[in-house]
Amino acid sequence: MRSTTRIRLIEPADAAPIAAHRVRDAEAFQRWEPAQPARYFTSEGQAERIDRLLAGHRTGSVWPGVVLADDQVIGQVTIGGILPQPHLRRASVGYWIGSVAQNQGHAGRAVGLALRLMTGELGVRRAEASTHLENLPSQRVLRRNGFTPYGVAHAAILLDGDWCDSLLWERILED
Numbered sequence: 001m002r003s004t005t006r007i008r009l010i011e012p013a014d015a016a017p018i019a020a021h022r023v024r025d026a027e028a029f030q031r032w033e034p035a036q037p038a039r040y041f042t043s044e045g046q047a048e049r050i051d052r053l054l055a056g057h058r059t060g061s062v063w064p065g066v067v068l069a070d071d072q073v074i075g076q077v078t079i080g081g082i083l084p085q086p087h088l089r090r091a092s093v094g095y096w097i098g099s100v101a102q103n104q105g106h107a108g109r110a111v112g113l114a115l116r117l118m119t120g121e122l123g124v125r126r127a128e129a130s131t132h133l134e135n136l137p138s139q140r141v142l143r144r145n146g147f148t149p150y151g152v153a154h155a156a157i158l159l160d161g162d163w164c165d166s167l168l169w170e171r172i173l174e175d
Contacts, residue, residue: 003069003070003104003106004068004069004070005067005068005069005105005106005109005110005113006067006068006071006113007065007066007067007068007077007110007113007114007117008065008066008068009057009063009064009065010050010053010054010064010065010066010076011050011066012047012050012051012054014046014050014066014073015043015044015046015047015049015050016043016046017072017073018046018050018066018073018076019041019042019043019045019046021073021074021075021098021099021100022040022041022046023041024098024099024100025098025099026041028099029096030160031132031134031159031160032132032135032138032159033159034157034158034159035159035160050064053078056080060082060084061080061081061082062078062079062080062081062082063078063079063080063082063091063117063122064076064078064079065077065078065079065114067095067097067106067107067110069101069104069106074097074098074100074101074106075095075096075097075098075101075106075107075110076095076096077093077094077095077110077111077113077114078093078094078095079091079092079093079114079117079118079122079124080092080093080094081128082122082124084122084123084124089123089124089125089126090124090125090126090127090128091118091122091124091126091127091128092127092128092129092130093111093114093115093118093127093128093129094129095107095110095111095114095138095141097110102137107137107138107141108141108144108145111141111142111145112145115127115145115146115171115173118173119173119174124173125172125173126170126171126172126173127147127170127171127172127173128168128169128170129142129147129168129169129170130153130156130166130167130168130169131166131167131169132157132159132164132165132166132167133152133164133165133166133167139167139169142169145171146171147169147170147171148169148170148171149167149168149169150168150169150170151167151168152165152166152167152168153165153166153168
C-alpha cells in the first residue's frame with residue numbers, strides 16, 4: 001500500500017528527525033550539496049536552521065516545509081526567493097527526501113503539493129528550480145511536475161572543492 005505524502009510548514013520539533021536523516025544520508029547527499037559544518041548534522045544545528053527559516057517565513061521570503069509520509073518527517077521542501085510583487089510573482093523550489101523513503105514517489109508528490117501552495121496561498125506565477133547536471137532522479141521529479149530546462153548556470157555552486165554547473169528549470173503556473 002502506498003503511503004500518504006503531505007507537506008506542512010516546518011516546526012522546531014522537526015529538528016531531531018531532520019538531523020537523523022542528514023546524519024544517515026550525509027555521504028549520499030555530498031555530491032549534490034555544499035559542505036556543511038559538523039553542527040549542521042546535530043539537532044541543535046537543525047533547530048538554529050529552522051529558527052532562521054521561520055524568521056524568513058515571517059517576512060514572506062520563504063515557505064519552509066517538511067515532507068511527511070504517514071505523518072513521519074522524511075524530507076524537506078522549501079519555496080524560497082519568493083517575489084510576490086505583481087510584476088514578478090516568482091519563487092524557487094528545492095527538496096530532498098531521506099534515503100529510507102526514496103524511490104516511492106514522495107519527492108514528486110511533495111513538489112506537486114508545493115506547486116499548488118505556490119499558485120494558491122503564495123500567489124506565485126513562475127516556479128524555478130535548479131539541479132546538478134548529473135542529478136537525473138531530481139530532474140525526473142521536475143519533468144514529471146511540468147518543469148522544463150531553460151539553461152545552464154556555469155560554476156554556480158561549490159561542491160567538494162569544485163565549482164559545478166547547474167541545470168536551470170522553470171514552470172509557468174496557472175492563475
